[in-house]
Amino acid sequence: MTEENELPAADGATIAIIDDDDELRSTMTALLGENGFATLPLPSADAYRRLAPPPRLDLALIDLNLAGESGLELAMEIRARLGIPIVMLTGWGTETDRIEGLETGADDYLMKPFNPRELLARLRAVLRRSGWKAPATDRSGHQMATFGDMTLDLTRRELIATGGDEIPLTNGEYRLLEYLVRNRDRIIPRVELLQELGSDLSTYVDRTIDVLILRLRRKIEAVPSKPVYLQTRRGQGYIFVTTSRSEP
The missing domain is CATH 3.40.50.2300 (Response regulator)
Structure with a gap:
């Protein structure tokens, strides 16, 4: 068992x-x-x-x-x-x-x-x-999540840009992005994100999340100050907005 x-x-x-x-x-x-x-x-x-x-x-x-x-x-x-x-x-x-x-x-x-x-x-x-969908896989069996012109390889833990170049992510950035993608189109409170990262909820709660969100936006958004995917819901948390329901 x-x-x-x-x-x-x-x-x-x-x-x-x-x-x-x-x-x-x-x-x-x-x-x-x-x-x-x-x-x-x-x-x-x-x-x-x-x-x-x-x-x-x-x-x-x-x-x-x-x-x-x-x-x-x-x-x-x-x-x-x-x-x-x-x-x-x-x-x-x-x-x-x-x-x-x-x-x-x-x-x-x-x-x-x-x-x-x-x-x-x-x-x-x-x-x-x-609305749950099974994760999409490529020919090698890797689980993939695509948004815009980027692909998140959930098996290799890599973010790939158009043309196949990898966009470097720290461990914290990857874990946060994966959690947001897997919970797409749902508003996620800060506390939940901190718990997912295993952070101390009594210390630097806002700063920890804000720094990671800022870094991710710089890597995945065309205009970080006007995010299309990683959006803020004031007083509620963050939401990863997608137009496709086929991602994991």
């Missing part, structure tokens, strides 16, 4: 499986892994909250009736923080539970026991509705 703090490499979406039933969690982890998904299996809400920084996720599969906890509260927390789709599971839910779950923000709801094929179909449908 996958360790709780590790995410295996996969071409599919990354799905958190938060369920206190060890056997079921292990079964779902194996099922999703065999069908091209990366998984993050966790036994409780506390196990998720202890992860630092929070991992990149594309969907969360959450048991409504976690032992001693509320799966709905965790779902609302994850939705508010990451903006990802949520699928709820329950072993004894009533129609009222289902309605409450959907009104709370869940994108779908499955009763246990469920058919494995139905689970896979539901997850793929939710991901498709959310």
Whole structure:
């Protein structure tokens, strides 16, 4: 079974499986892994909250009736923080539970026991509705993200300009750009970016992000003072704006 703090490499979406039933969690982890998904299996809400920084996720599969906890509260927390789709599971839910779950923000709801094929179909449908796309790859199998006349090679961790020349990036610049690209078209708060970089949230929060954003704009924007891609949303954070939904 996958360790709780590790995410295996996969071409599919990354799905958190938060369920206190060890056997079921292990079964779902194996099922999703065999069908091209990366998984993050966790036994409780506390196990998720202890992860630092929070991992990149594309969907969360959450048991409504976690032992001693509320799966709905965790779902609302994850939705508010990451903006990802949520699928709820329950072993004894009533129609009222289902309605409450959907009104709370869940994108779908499955009763246990469920058919494995139905689970896979539901997850793929939710991901498709959310706009998620599998990373594009070139002939060598490298994951690529293209914006404007530049390409970010997510396998080699390189930014390539038109003509094939590499645009040098520091480790911090690359990590920030990759996170922004993978979370394109979503406003990301400064605190989330700092956590992704593993920085001390109590020291130089604004300066750390501002310096990296300024450096990236100088490298990817035609006019850094009028950014097309890496835009600021005053009082909210930053957003990487794209016109294509085919990037990772």
